[in-house]
Amino acid sequence: MPTTLVTGGCGFVGQAIARALLDRGEDVVILDRAPSCPVEGARYLRVDITARDAVIEACAGVDAIIHNASLVHTKQNHGALVWAVNFEGTRHMLDAARAHGISRLLYISSGSVVYEGEDIEDGDERLPYCSRPQAPYADSKIAAEKLVLDQNGVDGLSTCALRPHVIFGPGDGRFMPAVLAQARAGRLKVQVGRGTWLSDYTYIDNLVDAVVLAHDALAHDGQASVAAGQAYFITNGEPIPFWDFVSAVLAELGYPPIRYKVPAKLVYAIAAIKETVERFKGDVITPEDGLTRFAIRYMCTHHYFSIAKARRELGYDPAVSIREGIARTCAHLRATGVA
Numbered sequence: 001m002p003t004t005l006v007t008g009g010c011g012f013v014g015q016a017i018a019r020a021l022l023d024r025g026e027d028v029v030i031l032d033r034a035p036s037c038p039v040e041g042a043r044y045l046r047v048d049i050t051a052r053d054a055v056i057e058a059c060a061g062v063d064a065i066i067h068n069a070s071l072v073h074t075k076q077n078h079g080a081l082v083w084a085v086n087f088e089g090t091r092h093m094l095d096a097a098r099a100h101g102i103s104r105l106l107y108i109s110s111g112s113v114v115y116e117g118e119d120i121e122d123g124d125e126r127l128p129y130c131s132r133p134q135a136p137y138a139d140s141k142i143a144a145e146k147l148v149l150d151q152n153g154v155d156g157l158s159t160c161a162l163r164p165h166v167i168f169g170p171g172d173g174r175f176m177p178a179v180l181a182q183a184r185a186g187r188l189k190v191q192v193g194r195g196t197w198l199s200d201y202t203y204i205d206n207l208v209d210a211v212v213l214a215h216d217a218l219a220h221d222g223q224a225s226v227a228a229g230q231a232y233f234i235t236n237g238e239p240i241p242f243w244d245f246v247s248a249v250l251a252e253l254g255y256p257p258i259r260y261k262v263p264a265k266l267v268y269a270i271a272a273i274k275e276t277v278e279r280f281k282g283d284v285i286t287p288e289d290g291l292t293r294f295a296i297r298y299m300c301t302h303h304y305f306s307i308a309k310a311r312r313e314l315g316y317d318p319a320v321s322i323r324e325g326i327a328r329t330c331a332h333l334r335a336t337g338v339a
Contacts, residue, residue: 010037205325233309
């Protein structure tokens with residue numbers, strides 16, 4: 001079996017990917033900057049992907065790379081750090097692949113690479129990249145995905161990009177905790193916006209299935225791979241309104257329901273003021289709280305995608321529904337004492 005390196009393998013998504021590969025019998029190397037890694041059976045290397053030489057050294061003996069590490073930060077500050085991790089870190093992974101003759105690199109991108117602040121309804125991979133700045137996170141992911149796909153076929157490297165959207169599931173340290181924090185603070189009695197906009201979600205097990213399928217598709221042994229040089233939207237394929245998702249979580253965990261609606265423009269203005277103030281604060285990146293201009297635009301526009309290409313070319317078929325995914329996630333939150 002091959003040796004596969006997973007970047008960001010100590011985080012929510014990276015752990016799930018690494019464990020799936022280990023279950024298949026692959027040798028797994030995890031690259032992360034965490035003090036320790038909870039994935040048993042993997043070889044852990046504590047390396048910052050912004051350190052080029054260390055990255056290249058760490059990739060010796062690796063057959064494939066799944067590049068998952070990124071800094072998710074939708075605020076307008078700390079742009080230099082976000083770009084250093086998301087773009088320069090990706091460049092370093094590609095440098096390492098070339099240095100060691102690694103044959104495949106799978107990049108975990110984002111549905112946000114095509115989002116321009118306007119409605120996307122059943123969008124597919126023919127959509128162009130966003131042409132105007134949104135936030136350092138989205139902008140850096142666009143540049144990184146372009147770089148990865150441009151390198152397909154160079155020096156024998158096959159590359160591919162997956163574009164999940166709003167990943168959730170047991171172990172999520174970002175999206176669901178942010179929802180719970182708002183609920184505990186009593187701030188989820190109010191819905192932002194008076195409309196109904198559909199959004200996509202991706203349950204973690206479904207994303208991992210897609211990663212394994214794409215990982216295998218790139219291992220073509222000299223034959224043309226259908227996945228090489230391609231990008232794929234990966235979601236549950238069942239868009240629902242953002243606030244319906246939040247309401248389902250609140251109901252599952254026994255929190256009071258949403259009762260009121262406020263104009264999106266008002267909250268957007270508040271978010272703009274908040275982000276302006278934060279630019280003048282220190283360099284510490286605080287947890288996402290949903291009150292950013294980027295997040296408000298996301299809440300108040302349609303953004304859902306077709307997964308037909310992933311079904312057709314990778315054999316992707318989401319096995320866990322949103323309803324079941326919410327139930328599993330909330331059960332885990334209760335079991336771990338988080339909820």
